[in-house]
Every structure is written in C-alpha cells, then in structure tokens.
Amino acid sequence: MYESAKKIYPREIGGRFARLSYIATLSLLGIFYFLPWLTWDDRQAVLFDLPARKFYLLGLTLWPQDFPYLALLLIIAALSLFFFTALAGRLWCGFACPQTVWTEIFIWMEQWTEGTRSQRMKLDKAPWSFEKIRKKASKQFLWITFSMWTGFTFVGYFTPIRELGADIMALNIGGWTFFWGTFYGLATYGNAGYLREQVCKYMCPYARFQSAMFDKDTLIISYDEDRGEPRGSRKRGDDPAEKGLGDCIDCTLCVQVCPTGIDIREGLQYECIACAACIDACDSVMDKMNYPRGLVRFTTENALKRKPSRILRPRTMIYATLLLVLCSGLVYSLATRTPLILDVIRDRNSLYREISDDRVENIYTLKLINQSHEARSFVLKVTGFEGIELDGAPDQIVVEGGGVMSLPVRVRAHRDDVQGIHTIHFSATAVDDPSVRVEEDSRFLGPIP
C-alpha cells in the first residue's frame, strides 16, 4: 500500500532552543566549510590525501600503517555518542547531527525565498505564475549553488582545496573529482532539501537503537501531564483551577511546530528528534497566559515521577571511564610513537643461494619510512645467529622527511650455522636519537640437513 507523500509544513517558532539551534548550525557548518582552508606549515591543515596515502590532521601525519589509530579514534567517537545519549538523550539528533544541520540551512533558504509557512502552503496550491516560478527558481538556485559548494568543500578534504579551486576556475576538472563532488552535492541536495526528517525516521540506525542507551535519568522532552491535564481552552483571566482545567489550553501549537509531526502530549515517541521546537512553542504560549514556563520541557523520567535524578550513575560512570582510558591511551601512544617504520620483504624466488666460502645468503627488500618531518640518517643491523652478516646496506642511510627508502640487502652466514629455518631480527636506529628504533623479524632459510 503506497500512500503518496504529502508535504509537512511545520510552523516556525522562536525561543531559547531555536536560538541554540541557530548557533549550533552556524558553528558546525562554519567549521566544515572553513577547515579545509586552514594551513599548517606549508600544507593544508586537515587533508586526507588519498593519492599520496597520507592523512594530515594539523601537526599529525598518519600513514596507512597508522590505521589502528584511526580505528581507535572511530571507537572513541562512537563511545562518546553513546555516553552523550545516556546523559542527554537525542540532543545530538536535534542540534548537532549533520542531517539536521544541513536541513536547517536549507529550510532557511526556503523561508528566505518562499516565505513563512502559510505563504509556502499558498504558493504550493497556487497555479503556476511568474511569481511562483521566480520564487521556486530562486530557492532551487540557492539550494543547488549551496550543494555544489558543499560538494566542492567535501572533495577539498581529499585533494588540496586551493589547487582544486584554481583547477575549477580554469575548467580543468579531473574525472573522479567531478564525480565525487557532484555525488556529494547531489546527496546534500536530496537529503537536506527533500528527505529531511524522513532520514531520521526511516534510515538512521542511531535513531533506531538510541533508546537502548536511555535510563530513567536520561534527559528527554516531556509534557507534564499532571500539570497540564485536563486540557481545554479558557478565557483570559479565568482561574483554571476553578474550571477544573490543567495548564494546557489545547492550542496545538506544539503539534504545529513539530518537524516530524508528532504530538508530544501523547508521550515521548520514536520519531521525536529532540529539536525542542515544541518547548519553545509552549513556553511562548505560557508566557502569554502568564503561566510558568515548562509545561513541555527537558526533564527525566525520574524527575517526572518527582524522584531525584542523578548524573553520576553506573551507566554514565562506566562510559566516562572507558572514554578516559581510550582517549589517554590514544594521546599517549601518538605522543610516544616512533616516527619510523621498517618493512621487510623476503625474496621468495629462492630458498637460499650458495656463495663463496661455504656460505649461504637470503635476499630481502627493506623499506625504511621516515615519518618525521626532517631528513634523518639510520643505521641498519641484523641479528639472529652466529656469524650473521648484512651486505648491501651503506653505513648510514639517509631518508628525507616523510620519505620511503627501498633497499635490497643480502643476509649471509656459514652454511653450517644455518640449517633449516631461522628467525632473524632487522633493526633500524636513527643516528641522531638512538631511542628512535624499530625491530622487524623475518625468516632466514638455510640448507635442510
């Protein structure tokens, strides 16, 4: 059964949380669009350089071998979200989620061109006229331009944005750059312009499982039933107690402003993204009626039952501890990591080679990666058994900052010392700082006795 989609026109409302949403949207989007233009030393500060296979985060350069750090960072991000959810419910959804933030700004552009809610509804019902075309076209123009700028910025995180901008101005756009920029721009346009809260309702996995992290002390948006019921309209100046009425005047403003179309008075529902528009709406009405604010407010299940709410509880403390441990672990290991990688690849073409003086040798390709920013000299050594020799490595190997040096070497020993398979240990040590040292194991194959 397919019901044709009717458009929701939530009513606009101002208030504390609308202002908060405004600030959050501007700050977060500001960061997104501004960050790629920041420079560090003489390169882009935040750059996920896919062609060069390096990630730059301010002063930090991450190589593919540093992937565990990225994984740890993602785990920390996920845990932070769960921690935040246990504390503050779906505040992420309503104020910080990219879907919400981009939808917000697309709604602003819509309001700017097509007007308020009633004006937009009238416009949609009206027959096509010059006015209607003009308004709709300006909205689409703003939306499309903004989406293109978004696609451009997104690609600018993966290829240096200044060069990208120069290339585009010269109409010299690479195939894949164009594709991904358009893809992301189109996704922004579709998600923020049309899908909006449908993403939250039907597509977002976080929306589906976030309630599992709630407990009775989690911040939720709730209608104070005890205070509000029985609801009913009344004249100005009437004493509600006399008429047997609660504070709710049944103006339905809370329903009209809801972007997901729920009635918060029926209780917290799955669709609610905690945008707090209903709170702003009800507060404004309470102000007009000279009733205290907060008939619809942020509260906790315990608080509604007039029980004390706690922030410090096992759930939050466990999340906080885990986060503390992981974050300090990440910071510590990043700060103390050796900016040096040694890869050893044994030549598989032969088991071993016999050479002069009854010796055998194995051939290896060593890759030395200098992860620091300046050129450095390294000394190579190999250990593992009696009489082991390393041939082909100069006394000192100079590798430029951020560079890779490939070196074919041979390891030799007397045939009597190396029957069968042995484990050997290569080591690379920086000349200027012996603490910068890595060791890598490999196998040495000798004649089978």
Add this chain to the structure above:
Amino acid sequence: MIKEEYRGAEQWSRNRQAVFTVVWISFLSAAIGTMVFFALFDPVDLTGIFDADLDIDRDAGYAAGFFFFWVLCALCSGMTAFLVRTAPKRKAKQHKQ
C-alpha cells in the same frame, strides 16, 4: 482540532522504507570496508597483481573498490530485507484438547 496536514502526513510504505534503508546501510558498510581495505592495500600495487592488463590510477582504484563493496553489501542487505519482509506468517497454534 489538529489539522491533518500537521500530523505525520508523510508516511512511507514498508517497501519504500526497506529500499532506502538497504541503500543507506550498504553505503555506510561500503565506506567502512573501503577505508579498512585500502588502508591495508594500495590500489596501485593491486593492479600489478592482476592477471588482466589493468592500468588504472589510485583514484579509480578507490572508486572501483567502493562501488564494488556498495553493490555487494546492497545485494546482501537487499536479500536479507527481502527474506525477512516476505517471511510466511506463522500459523496460529492449535489448542490441544
């Protein structure tokens, strides 16, 4: 009292929900898969291993890998969603005398 146009007017059918969910979730899985896979393997190195003559650059390699994962995950999620959605209804238990 409350006008119809305010109350959850846009309802998606179950099939529409399923399609969008499959596309979106497989997209996320493909993104993660691509990141992990290409952190380990450089696409340019992989072209050297192929039997067929492949001369594509890194960007094309990343894109090919990403779309391959997306399609693969979409097929997997799609088949799962289909099987779950079209599961035969359970027969009501017969009460024994």
